Amino acid sequence: MAAPTETTILTSFLTSGNALSDIVPFSKFAAYFPKDKRDLPAVRTLYADLQGQHARAVAEVGRNIRVEQKISNKRLRNLRAAEAEAGTALVDSDPASLQLGRAGQELADRSRPRHMGISEVNEQLQTAVETLSDELNALEDAAADDMAVLADIVDRLSDLRYGRISAQARDGAITGLQDLYKTAEGL
Template sequence: MTDERAILSFLTENAELSDLITRRQFIGLFPAAKRDDFAIRALYQDLYDTRSSQIRNVQKKINFECSNSSQILREDLARAKNSAAEVEEDENDNIYNEILTSRDHQQMSLSEMLSQMELAADFVKNRLSELDQTAKAKMEECNSIVDSLSDLRYKKLSGGTVDECLEGLAVSACYA
């Protein structure tokens, strides 16, 4: 299963209004004398259409983000590899130049070599830490995108939850 399908399935599967409340349940929320009123059926249909439209919009946005994100990620990865290679070459050149100029092309002792190796290891650890922080930031960015689409995951309507909507309808039906 592709990532796009997994996201679509996770966020939009069982998200239709009829999955949350059937027409019969919806009509049952109103007083018995009003249940045959055409306006109640029309209201349910409007809510159903609105919900379906929201789901289609979310699906389109997911498809768009998935298609764009893969291209963007490939470009970012290529740029990161290029810049990392350039930085690594520059830093390696700097380290070699430092060693060569400080030693005037003489042989190093074992302790000097060990200290230089420790410096190089520290540099690699620091660089890995920076890359790890960058990866975490990208992951947080992806999670925020998924969270922004979670209204369907938690079966919320744009104006509030289904329960809030139904409570509002029940109150308005009592005054009718």
């Protein structure tokens, strides 16, 4: 059986079985409140909100692990390509024994000004495009998650929605939300 990868270890340790109800069951959570307040609907609402926040945080950790894995794979491919070009073994074939610092230092020691052919430039540009595309997708996912959270917050602003606040406060809130929306769109 193959040794587990860093991604497998991180994913299983940081994201598996990490539901809030596994960590703190509702009964234990409610016990932190005074006895006369434990049965209030607000306690359940708060617990549900915390569950949602926790689930989003765990999902973000999973996304970050996947993005870092893609970046690591691209770095490894680049090191192996440099190894093939140099004709020497800069990278061990066993990923568990990969030492990027040592390999990177050997690459730096061997580097000297040279002219690259169009195919080499094209390959490096393609790799850069793939890396940037992956990072852009990760940022878009994070922005979509942030927009969902913001939409949820705005949805909960019932006072604003039903006009129960002063006109001055309402106008300030609307201006602030419009600025927030413009900022979020610019991401």
